[in-house]
Amino acid sequence: MRTGKGSGEGSAELLIEGVAKRFGEVAALDHVSLSVAQGELLTILGPSGSGKTTLLKVVAGFETPDAGRVLVGGADITALLPARRDIGMVFQNYALFPHLSVKANVAFPLEMRNIARAEIDRRVGEALAMVELAGYEARLPKQLSGGQQQRVALARAIVFNPRLLLLDEPFGALDRKLRETMQLEVRRLQRRLGLTTIFITHDQEEALVLSDRIAVMNKGTIQQIATTTEIYERPANDFVADFVGESNILHGTVSAPGLVALPDGRKLMVDSEAAPGAKVGLLMRPERFSGGGLNEFSGEIVEAVYLGTSFKLRIACEGGPELLVRQPARGTLPAAGTKITVGIDPEAIHVF
Amino acid sequence: MTTRAWPALPALILLLVFFLFPVVRMLGFSLEGGTFDWYAKALGEGLYLRVFWNTFEIALLVTVFCLLLGYPLGFLMATTTPGWATLGFIFVLLPLWTSVLVRTYAWMVLLGRNGVFNRLLMEAGLTTDPIPLLHNFTGVLIGMVHVLLPYMVLPIYGAVRRIDPAIPAAAAGLGASGGRIFWRIYLPLTLNGIFAGSVLVFVLSLGFFITPALLGGGRVMMIAVLIEQQVREALNWPFAAALSAVLLVATFAIYALAQRFSQPETTR
Amino acid sequence: MDIQRPHRRRVLSLLGGAAAVGVSGRAFAQTDSSRAEPPKPAQIVVNHSGGSMGSAMRKAFFNGFEKKYGIRVVETSPVDFGKLRAMVDSGNVEWDLTEIGGQDAIRASKMNLLDKIDPKVVDRSKYPPTAQNPHVFASSVYTTIIGYRTDVFKGGTHPKSWADWWDVKKFPGARSMRNHPTDNLEFALIADGVPKDKVYPIDFDRAFKKLDQVKPHVTAWWSTGQQPAQLLLDKEVVLATGWNGRFYDVIKKGGPIEIEWNEGALKQGSFAIPRGAKNPYWANKMLAELAIPQQQAVYASELGYPGLNLESLNFVDAKVKPYLPTAYLDKQFWISDEWYAENGTKAAELWNAWMLKKA
Known part of the structure; x- marks a missing residue:
C-alpha cells in the first residue's frame, strides 16, 4: 500500500x-x-x-x-x-x-x-x-x-x-x-x-x-x-x-534499462529504472496515444465510437494486443477495418 | 367498469352473492311487517342494551391486550433472524390451526381450580386458595386474546417489515436512544399495522361465542349468543336480524370513528 | 359444535297421544306382507346430531337395516329446524328421516311440516301412552339429574333432592348447572316445595327468586353436554346437573362419579319424517327398526339412552340397567315441551336478564 x-x-x-x-x-x-x-x-x-x-x-x-x-x-x-x-x-x-x-x-x-x-x-x-x-x-x-x-x-x-x-x-x-x-x-x-x-x-x-x-x-x-x-x-x-479510468494494461519483462519486452516479442521504450529481468506491468491511458511516437503500434480498427469530443477506437495490433485509443474528434469517424498506426511516448507509459 | 377491473369480477360476484345479498335479505327480515318494532325491542330493552355494551367492552379489552402482547411479538419477529421469525410464526399461528374445542379445553386444564397455574402458585406458596381464572371474565379474556393474537401480530409484523432498516439506523446515528427511536420512528410508522390489527381483532371479537360460553362459565354474555338463541331456539328471525343489523351498524360506526382518529402513514 | 344439542333433545309429554293408542295398537295386528311394497331405493338419508350418537345408531340400527333390505343408510348432520322448514317449503326434501328437538317437533306438527307415522309399519304398542304422537317417533329417553363426586360425598351422604341441592350448608361445595331456563326453573320450584307433577305452568317469579339463592354457589354455568362430567373430573365442582348418558360414559370408564336419579327431568329424543320425503315408506321401515326392543337395548347399553319400548329393559345387561332413566320413571318428571313451545322465548329472555344481574 x-x-x-x-x-x-x-x-x-x-x-x-x-x-x-x-x-x-x-x-x-x-x-x-x-x-x-x-x-x-x-x-x-x-x-x-x-x-x-x-x-x-x-x-x-x-x-x-x-x-x-x-x-x-x-x-x-x-x-x-x-x-x-x-x-x-x-x-x-x-x-x-x-x-x-x-x-x-x-x-x-x-x-x-x-x-x-x-x-x-x-x-x-x-x-x-x-x-x-x-x-x-x-x-x-x-x-x-x-x-x-x-x-x-x-x-x-x-x-x-x-x-x-x-x-x-x-x-x-x-x-x-x-x-x-x-x-x-x-x-x-x-x-x-x-x-x-x-x-x-x-x-x-x-x-x-x-x-x-x-x-x-x-x-x-x-x-x-x-x-x-x-x-x-x-x-x-x-x-x-483497471478500476480507475479506461486503460490498456500489458505485462512484460525488463530486457535492458528503459526497455520492456512483451510476450509477442515487441519491445517498448519506457521511462523506468526497473532492473533487467524484472516482471512489470505497463499502463497506457487511451488518451495518451497520438498519431506517432517512440513506440508505434500498427493494426486494424475493430470498432470505432463517436463520443462528441473524441473518437474511441479499438485497434487489433498485428500479432499483438488489442488497444483502446482515444483521439480528438476531427474529420469523419474512421470505418472499421481501416488500417491505422498510433504511437505513445515512454513517459506516457506508467510502469508498475 | 374499466377493463382492468375484470379480473376482480369473480371476487365481486362472490361478495355480491354470498355477502351483500344475505345482508340485504337480513335487513329485509328485520323490517318484516313494515315496522321498526324489532329495532325498538333491540334498542329499547335493558337486557339487549346491556349485552351490546358487554360485547363492545369485551371486544375493546381483547383488542387492548392483543395490542400490548402482539406489538412486541410482531416487532421482534420482524427484526430477528429468519430462523427465530419462523419459530415465532409457528407459535403465533398454531391456535388458528387448532380446533376451538381443543384450544378451549387446553385452557381449562391450565387455568382450572386444580389446573397447572393454580397448582404452581400454591406450591410456590404465593396463594393458599386457588385463584379463579376460569368460568369468569378473566378466562374469557385469556381465551379470546389467545385466539385473536395472530390477527394483531401479522399486520404489525408487516408494518415493521415495510420500514427501511436505514431509517431507524439513521435515527440512531443522529443521536436517538432506543426508546426515542421507538416513540418517534417505529410507532408512527407502524400506526397502519396497529390500526389494521386492532380493527380485525375488535370486529372478530364481536362475533365470538363458543369461547365465552365455555371459559366464561356462562357469566359472560355476548350479543352473538343472543342472536344465535333467536335464530335457532326462538325461531324469531326478524328479531335476530334486527339485533344483527344493530351490531353491524355499530361496528361500522366504530370503524369509521377509529379511522378518523388514526392517521395512516405511508412508508416508502 | 355441541352447543345446540340440548334443545334438540327436548321431549314431548304428548298428552294427546293417549287417545290414539288403542287404535294404533289394534291396527298393527293386521299388519301385512300382502300389501304391495314400493320399489327399493338405493339409499335413504337419515339426519341426526352426529357424534357418538351417530356411531351408536349405526351399530344398533343402521347396519341391521342395510343388511335386511339392501338399502344404504346415508347419515347427515347436524339437526337444524330452519333447514327442515326451508326444505319442506321449497319441496326439495333431502332427508327421509330426521332427528328433531322436542319443542321443534311440536311446532313442526303445527306448521304441517311432518308426515304421519304409518301405524301399519311402525309397532308402538309397547310404548307408554305419552309417546304415541301421530307425527313424532320417540326414539330414546334422557334425563337431567344430579352427578356428584364419590370421593367428596361418601356412603350416601350426597344431595338426594333439589331441596338438598339448594342446601349449601349441609352439602357445601361448588356446583354447576346448565346455562338455560329449561330444567333449572323446574328444579327451583321443586326445591321450593312445589310437587313435581304441579310445576307447570311455571311461576317465573317464584322460580327465579329461588334460583337467586343458589346462584353464588354455581361456579360454572354449562352450555355443552360434555362439560358437567368434565367439570366433576377436573374437581372444578363437586356437584353438577347433567345428562345421564354423559355421566354414564364416565362411570363406565371408572370415573369417581355417581348419579342421583331422584327428581330428574325427563326428555325424549325424537325422529320424524319430513313432509315430501322421497322414500316415506322406507323411512317408516327405519322407524320400525328403531322400535325393536333388542336393538334399543344395544343402543341403550352404548350411550345410556334407552328407547321407549319398555320391553327393551328386558334385553339389557343387569349392570347397565341401573344407569338407564327408564328404570326410574316414577321418581322423575317429564319436561313439558308444550309449555316451552308457548313460553320458551319469554323464559329465555328472563333467564338471560337474570344471568346478567350482578351477584
Missing part, C-alpha cells in the same frame, strides 16, 4: 487502525488502516462487495469490528453506540423519516440533543438555507424531488455540527445532470464548513471529481490510498489501474 503525499498524519481527525470484520467465511475487512485529516474529503472507492460499506458501518457504529480501533480526534470510539458518536451520515436512499416534515427531519438530531426550541429553529433555518431549501419546511419527503430529498438528508446530517460526515453512495439515485450539480454543491459545502468527510462510491468518475484523496478497496483490503492524480496516473497495481 502506498500512502500519498499530504495525508497529514499529524492532524488526523479520523484514524482507523487494523480494523477486521468477518461474516462467516468471508473477510469483509482484512485489517484495514487509514487516516483522514481535519477538513479532508476522502473517497473510498471499490466495487460492490469490496468492504467499503462495512468500513463505513464500522465508523458509524452500526457494525462492531472483530479487531482494530476507530479514533476520532484522538479518542477511541470503537465501543461507542452510534447515537454517541456525533457523526452525520447521508444514506444511499437518504433514509428520511417519511412521516416527518422537512423541518422536523432536520430538527431531529437537535431535538435528540435536547437543544432549546428557539435554537433549533434558528439552526434548522440556517441548514435549510445552506442547501437552498428555505420555504420547504412544511413538506413531507414524498412531496419532494430526489435532489431535494438529498438536500434534506444533507442538511439533517450537518445541522448538529458533527465531527465527521459520512456519505454512502448518495448520488446513485439521481439522474446524470442533477448528480453533477449535487456533487459540486456537496463539495462546496464540505469545503465551506471544513467538514472531515468520508465518501463511499463505486463510481470512479465521481471519486475523481470530488476527492482530496481516494482509497481504492478490493476484497476487504485497501489497494492504494493517494491523491486523485496519483491514483489515475500512477496506479499501484492491475486492479487500481
Whole structure:
C-alpha cells in the first residue's frame, strides 16, 4: 500500500487502525488502516462487495469490528453506540423519516440533543438555507424531488455540527445532470464548513471529481490510498489501474534499462529504472496515444465510437494486443477495418 | 367498469352473492311487517342494551391486550433472524390451526381450580386458595386474546417489515436512544399495522361465542349468543336480524370513528 | 359444535297421544306382507346430531337395516329446524328421516311440516301412552339429574333432592348447572316445595327468586353436554346437573362419579319424517327398526339412552340397567315441551336478564 503525499498524519481527525470484520467465511475487512485529516474529503472507492460499506458501518457504529480501533480526534470510539458518536451520515436512499416534515427531519438530531426550541429553529433555518431549501419546511419527503430529498438528508446530517460526515453512495439515485450539480454543491459545502468527510462510491468518475484523496478497496483490503492524480496516473497495481479510468494494461519483462519486452516479442521504450529481468506491468491511458511516437503500434480498427469530443477506437495490433485509443474528434469517424498506426511516448507509459 | 377491473369480477360476484345479498335479505327480515318494532325491542330493552355494551367492552379489552402482547411479538419477529421469525410464526399461528374445542379445553386444564397455574402458585406458596381464572371474565379474556393474537401480530409484523432498516439506523446515528427511536420512528410508522390489527381483532371479537360460553362459565354474555338463541331456539328471525343489523351498524360506526382518529402513514 | 344439542333433545309429554293408542295398537295386528311394497331405493338419508350418537345408531340400527333390505343408510348432520322448514317449503326434501328437538317437533306438527307415522309399519304398542304422537317417533329417553363426586360425598351422604341441592350448608361445595331456563326453573320450584307433577305452568317469579339463592354457589354455568362430567373430573365442582348418558360414559370408564336419579327431568329424543320425503315408506321401515326392543337395548347399553319400548329393559345387561332413566320413571318428571313451545322465548329472555344481574 502506498500512502500519498499530504495525508497529514499529524492532524488526523479520523484514524482507523487494523480494523477486521468477518461474516462467516468471508473477510469483509482484512485489517484495514487509514487516516483522514481535519477538513479532508476522502473517497473510498471499490466495487460492490469490496468492504467499503462495512468500513463505513464500522465508523458509524452500526457494525462492531472483530479487531482494530476507530479514533476520532484522538479518542477511541470503537465501543461507542452510534447515537454517541456525533457523526452525520447521508444514506444511499437518504433514509428520511417519511412521516416527518422537512423541518422536523432536520430538527431531529437537535431535538435528540435536547437543544432549546428557539435554537433549533434558528439552526434548522440556517441548514435549510445552506442547501437552498428555505420555504420547504412544511413538506413531507414524498412531496419532494430526489435532489431535494438529498438536500434534506444533507442538511439533517450537518445541522448538529458533527465531527465527521459520512456519505454512502448518495448520488446513485439521481439522474446524470442533477448528480453533477449535487456533487459540486456537496463539495462546496464540505469545503465551506471544513467538514472531515468520508465518501463511499463505486463510481470512479465521481471519486475523481470530488476527492482530496481516494482509497481504492478490493476484497476487504485497501489497494492504494493517494491523491486523485496519483491514483489515475500512477496506479499501484492491475486492479487500481483497471478500476480507475479506461486503460490498456500489458505485462512484460525488463530486457535492458528503459526497455520492456512483451510476450509477442515487441519491445517498448519506457521511462523506468526497473532492473533487467524484472516482471512489470505497463499502463497506457487511451488518451495518451497520438498519431506517432517512440513506440508505434500498427493494426486494424475493430470498432470505432463517436463520443462528441473524441473518437474511441479499438485497434487489433498485428500479432499483438488489442488497444483502446482515444483521439480528438476531427474529420469523419474512421470505418472499421481501416488500417491505422498510433504511437505513445515512454513517459506516457506508467510502469508498475 | 374499466377493463382492468375484470379480473376482480369473480371476487365481486362472490361478495355480491354470498355477502351483500344475505345482508340485504337480513335487513329485509328485520323490517318484516313494515315496522321498526324489532329495532325498538333491540334498542329499547335493558337486557339487549346491556349485552351490546358487554360485547363492545369485551371486544375493546381483547383488542387492548392483543395490542400490548402482539406489538412486541410482531416487532421482534420482524427484526430477528429468519430462523427465530419462523419459530415465532409457528407459535403465533398454531391456535388458528387448532380446533376451538381443543384450544378451549387446553385452557381449562391450565387455568382450572386444580389446573397447572393454580397448582404452581400454591406450591410456590404465593396463594393458599386457588385463584379463579376460569368460568369468569378473566378466562374469557385469556381465551379470546389467545385466539385473536395472530390477527394483531401479522399486520404489525408487516408494518415493521415495510420500514427501511436505514431509517431507524439513521435515527440512531443522529443521536436517538432506543426508546426515542421507538416513540418517534417505529410507532408512527407502524400506526397502519396497529390500526389494521386492532380493527380485525375488535370486529372478530364481536362475533365470538363458543369461547365465552365455555371459559366464561356462562357469566359472560355476548350479543352473538343472543342472536344465535333467536335464530335457532326462538325461531324469531326478524328479531335476530334486527339485533344483527344493530351490531353491524355499530361496528361500522366504530370503524369509521377509529379511522378518523388514526392517521395512516405511508412508508416508502 | 355441541352447543345446540340440548334443545334438540327436548321431549314431548304428548298428552294427546293417549287417545290414539288403542287404535294404533289394534291396527298393527293386521299388519301385512300382502300389501304391495314400493320399489327399493338405493339409499335413504337419515339426519341426526352426529357424534357418538351417530356411531351408536349405526351399530344398533343402521347396519341391521342395510343388511335386511339392501338399502344404504346415508347419515347427515347436524339437526337444524330452519333447514327442515326451508326444505319442506321449497319441496326439495333431502332427508327421509330426521332427528328433531322436542319443542321443534311440536311446532313442526303445527306448521304441517311432518308426515304421519304409518301405524301399519311402525309397532308402538309397547310404548307408554305419552309417546304415541301421530307425527313424532320417540326414539330414546334422557334425563337431567344430579352427578356428584364419590370421593367428596361418601356412603350416601350426597344431595338426594333439589331441596338438598339448594342446601349449601349441609352439602357445601361448588356446583354447576346448565346455562338455560329449561330444567333449572323446574328444579327451583321443586326445591321450593312445589310437587313435581304441579310445576307447570311455571311461576317465573317464584322460580327465579329461588334460583337467586343458589346462584353464588354455581361456579360454572354449562352450555355443552360434555362439560358437567368434565367439570366433576377436573374437581372444578363437586356437584353438577347433567345428562345421564354423559355421566354414564364416565362411570363406565371408572370415573369417581355417581348419579342421583331422584327428581330428574325427563326428555325424549325424537325422529320424524319430513313432509315430501322421497322414500316415506322406507323411512317408516327405519322407524320400525328403531322400535325393536333388542336393538334399543344395544343402543341403550352404548350411550345410556334407552328407547321407549319398555320391553327393551328386558334385553339389557343387569349392570347397565341401573344407569338407564327408564328404570326410574316414577321418581322423575317429564319436561313439558308444550309449555316451552308457548313460553320458551319469554323464559329465555328472563333467564338471560337474570344471568346478567350482578351477584
